Amino acid sequence: MKLSRRARYALRMMVAIVRHSNGSHMVSLSQIAEKTNLSRRYMEQLAIGLKNASLIVGVSGKGGGYMLARPAEEINVGQIVEAAIGPINIVECVVQPELCIQSEECECRWLYHRINQGVCEVLNEFSLAELATKYWPRAIPLKSSATARVSC
Amino acid sequence: MKLSRRARYALRMMVAIVRHSNGSHMVSLSQIAEKTNLSRRYMEQLAIGLKNASLIVGVSGKGGGYMLARPAEEINVGQIVEAAIGPINIVECVVQPELCIQSEECECRWLYHRINQGVCEVLNEFSLAELATKYWPRAIPLKSSATARVSC
DNA sequence: CATATTCCGATTGTTATAGTAGGAATATAT
DNA sequence: ATATATTCCTACTATAACAATCGGAATATG
Structure with a gap:
């Protein structure tokens, strides 16, 4: 139940583009x-x-x-995530029920559907503009870099 | 952004236990x-x-x-999922911000926190009792078994 | 004592993801 | 023109997470 690095990097990239290209000028991936x-090579793919x-x-x-195709207010987080990793489906059967091995009746599918919906709703709740301006400083200070293995 | 098979199997197992042990008698994993x-061997781990x-x-x-430790109404889906795959954290930094490589200020962490919250809320919205009784028959009929690769 | 079960740890196989790399296409600046 | 900086496209490799298997110990019952 992880949000893949790919999706997170895409978000970081988009934030960087917003902050760097004030309005309308191009920003290169090198920058x-x-x-x-x-x-840079990895970002090219994204x-x-x-x-x-x-x-x-x-x-x-x-x-x-690169520059934004439209104002940051009109791009939401869900669109960025889906561009990076494809349509949100926490289980394949949510989108393609015909793939399911199980018998005709699956007791859990409605639940998965509901969870999926919940995820999508949260993702579409926020715009890139909000993401680029808001900050949530970490409560806990940095420890030694030896323990820092995760990049958000 | 997948719900692991482990979690889904745990849910299926729990539903089976509820349905089989009417009230209070033991059900073996073989059954x-x-x-x-x-x-059976895999379920033992779960x-x-x-x-x-x-x-x-x-x-x-x-x-x-096995039998339920308490009534199905008092067990919710989130508890089952967490028992199977550990605490819900879509990114490690949600639970352990000190692990993050990034600088003190991370523009996305509040978002991840919010998404995580959303997932937990949906999971805790439903009880095992509801899961065991509700059905959501698939709209699309089964195709050839050759395409069925996913078990929900 | 035979049997059916939970319980525990180790190992292997598989798949998804992260990351690397080469190089073509495109356009600009000097 | 030519060098340079970029996007763009494809293929490959490494790694880590996860699924699944396996052997066998512990436990209790008939």
Whole structure:
């Protein structure tokens, strides 16, 4: 029940794009890589997904880069996550019940459907604009970097 | 963003226990295995987790088996899922912010926290009793078994 | 004492994901 | 023109999480 790194990186990238391209100028992945500590090569893959989902616009060539396809207020978190990892389905049978091995009646499917709905609702509750401005400083201070293995 | 098979099997198992032990008699995993088409050996592992979470009571020896530790109305889906796969945390930093590689301020953590909360709320919304009685027949009829790869 | 069960740990196999890499296509600036 | 900086596309490899198997100990009953 994890939100994949791919999805989290996509969110971080989008936040970086918003913050960097004040309004409308292009930001290259090299620039974003510096700010976010993410590998440029890996971000390229994510960027393609985000572009195919029409969340960002890419321009090749020198001086090129990416910018939002529409205002950050009109992009919500769910769209970013789905662009990164595909449609939200916590169990395959939510989307494709015909795949299920079980007998005609499955006692749990309605529950999975409901959970899935809940996840989608939360994701669509927030816009990229909110994500880019809000902060939630960690309560607990940093410990030694040896224990820090997770990147959010 | 998947609900692991482990969690789903635990739910199926619990439903089977409720339906089979009308009230208070023991049900063995062999019996449940027949009804659910799950491997007995695999269910043993799940049962131990459910037992440690005080959701079921186990009795060894001939004639032994499992039964609910309390009425199905007082067990909710979230408890079963957590017994199976551990605490719900869609990103590690939700529970252990000190693990995070990122700088002191993480723009997304509040969002992850909120999503996590949403998932927990949905899970705790339903009881095992509801799960055991409700049905949601699939709208789409079964196709050839060749395509059926997923067990819910 | 035979049998049916829970209970425990170790191991193996499988799959999804993370991450790397090469290089083509595109456009700009000098 | 040519060098350069970028997006864009595809394939491959490594790793970690998870599913599933297995052997056998402990426990209790008839």
